[in-house]
Amino acid sequence: MVERYTTIARAVQAEIEAKRSRFLCDLVPVTSEDEARAVVERARKEHWDARHHCSAFVLGPAADVRRSNDDGEPSGTAGTPMLDVLTGADLTDVVAVVTRWFGGTLLGTGGLVKAYSDAVRAALDEARLVHYERQVRLTCQVTLADVGRVENALRAAGFVVADVDYVTHAAAGHAGLEVAAPSDALERADAALAELTSGEAAFERVGQTWAAKD
Numbered sequence: 628m629v630e631r632y633t634t635i636a637r638a639v640q641a642e643i644e645a646k647r648s649r650f651l652c653d654l655v656p657v658t659s660e661d662e663a664r665a666v667v668e669r670a671r672k673e674h675w676d677a678r679h680h681c682s683a684f685v686l687g688p689a690a691d692v693r694r695s696n697d698d699g700e701p702s703g704t705a706g707t708p709m710l711d712v713l714t715g716a717d718l719t720d721v722v723a724v725v726t727r728w729f730g731g732t733l734l735g736t737g738g739l740v741k742a743y744s745d746a747v748r749a750a751l752d753e754a755r756l757v758h759y760e761r762q763v764r765l766t767c768q769v770t771l772a773d774v775g776r777v778e779n780a781l782r783a784a785g786f787v788v789a790d791v792d793y794v795t796h797a798a799a800g801h802a803g804l805e806v807a808a809p810s811d812a813l814e815r816a817d818a819a820l821a822e823l824t825s826g827e828a829a830f831e832r833v834g835q836t837w838a839a840k841d
Contacts, residue, residue, distance in 0.1 A: 629688045629689045629761070630692070630760065630763070630809075630810065631758060631759065631760050631761065631840070632688045632689075632715075632719050632758075632759050632761050632837075633716060633717055633718055633756055633757065633758050633759070634719055634721055634756070634757055634759070635654060635655075635656050635718065635721055635724050635754040635755065635756060635757065636654065636656070636721040636754070636755040636756070636757045637656065637754075638653065638654065638655040638751040638757070638780070639653075639654050639750050639754045640652065640654070640731040640750065640753070641654075641749035641750040641753050642746070642747065642749070642816070643742065643745050643746050643749050644730075644747075645651070645697045645730075645734060645738060646730055646734055646738070647730025647731055647732060647733040647743040648727055648728060648729055648732070648734065649727065649730065650725055650726070650742050650743065650745075650824050651677075651725065651726045651727075651728075651746070652676070652721075652723055652724070652725045652726075652747050652750040652751035653666065653670055653723070653724045653725075653726075653750070653777065653813070654721065654723050654747070654750035654751065654753075654754060655721065655722050655724075656720055656721055656742075657684065657720060657721065657722050658685070658720055659686065660686065660692065660694070660751070663682075663684040663694070663722040666682075666722050666724055667680060667682045667696075667722070668694075668758070670726055670756045671746075672701065674726045674764040674792065676728070677726045677727060677728050677762070678704070678727055678729050679699050679700055679705070679725075679726070679727040680698050680724055680726050680727075681695075681696060681697055681698045681700060681705035681706050681709060681722065681724070681725045681726075682694075682695065682696045682698070682706060682709070682724045682725070683695040683696075683706050683709035683710035683712075683713055683722070683723050683745060684710075684713075684721065684722035685706075685714060685718060685719045685720070685798050686719060687719060687720070687729065687763070688719065688837070689719075690717075690718075690719040691775040693710060693714070694710075695707050695709060695710040698773070700702070700727075700739060700743075701739065703737060703740075704710050704736055704739035704740050704743065705725065705739060705743045707790070708740045708743050708744040708777060709723050709725060709743050709744065709746075712744050712748055712751070713717070713793060716751060718756075722724065722754040722826040723747045723750065723819075725743050725747065726745045727742075728790040730802070731835070735777055740831050744793055756766070759779065759837045759838065759839055759840065759841045760809055760810055760837070760838055760840040761807055761809070761835060761836075761837060761838075762787070762807040762836050762837070763807070763808055763809075763810055763813060763832055763834075763835055763836045764805060764806075764807055764812075764832070764833050764834040764836055765805070765806045765808060765816060765831065765832060765833065765836060766803060766804065766805050766806075766809070766830065766831050766832065766833050767803070767804050767806070767820060767829060767830050768796050768799075768801040768803055768804075768815045768828060769796055769801060769802055769803075769804055769824060769828050770800055770801055770802075770824075770827075771793070771797070771800055771801060772806065773800055773824060774791065774801075774802040774809075775792075775821070776823070777804065777820070777823045777824065777828075778791060778804060780819070780823050781804075781806060781816075781819065781820070781823075784815075784819055785812075786806050786807070786812075786816060786819075787805060787806065787807040787808075787838060788805070789805045789807055790803075790804070790805040791803070791804055791805075792804075792805075805831050805833075806830070807836055807838055813830075813832075816830060817829070817830055829837060832836065
């Protein structure tokens with residue numbers, strides 16, 4: 628099971644030139660094939676005067692969805708090299724679209740591979756990376772008298788307190804806490820809660836989520 632993955636924080640753009648041909652790369656974070664294809668179509672509409680809009684995208688925490696398109700360039704000279712740059716950087720949930728304006732000089736197979744690859748690398752140089760970590764969602768009930776102290780202590784210990792519910796269990800004199808913890812820190816989370824509440828509270832596993840990690 629994949630525990631971590633890396634993507635980009637926001638859309639970036641970069642342009643290079645090779646023998647008077649312009650190569651403009653849009654690098655955009657996405658989470659589905661529909662989003663990725665929408666980015667490609669947006670580039671087509673915005674840069675309608677360009678000859679090619681080649682693309683590559685990678686999706687999923689395991690980077691198991693991979694697509695590329697040469698969009699009229701010789702087979703294997705655009706989409707695949709672009710995809711290789713993305714996977715070589717261990718990125719996922721990202722689409723790259725390289726728009727080319729022909730400059731009048733043929734680049735040849737090697738020249739095209741280099742230009743399309745370099746355009747994506749130039750965009751990556753502008754991108755800020757975000758690392759995500761799989762976390763387990765935990766819930767517990769803590770007395771109203773202790774909830775503030777427990778919440779602060781858990782945050783200080785490095786756990787993410789996602790929610791504090793003062794309503795649902797108020798009649799019983801309790802508040803609910805929802806906490807996110809990495810899978811390799813569950814024993815530490817259990818031990819911390821037990822110590823903070825003298826063993827009166829325990830975490831229940833209720834699901835999983837992904838959280839950005841510094």
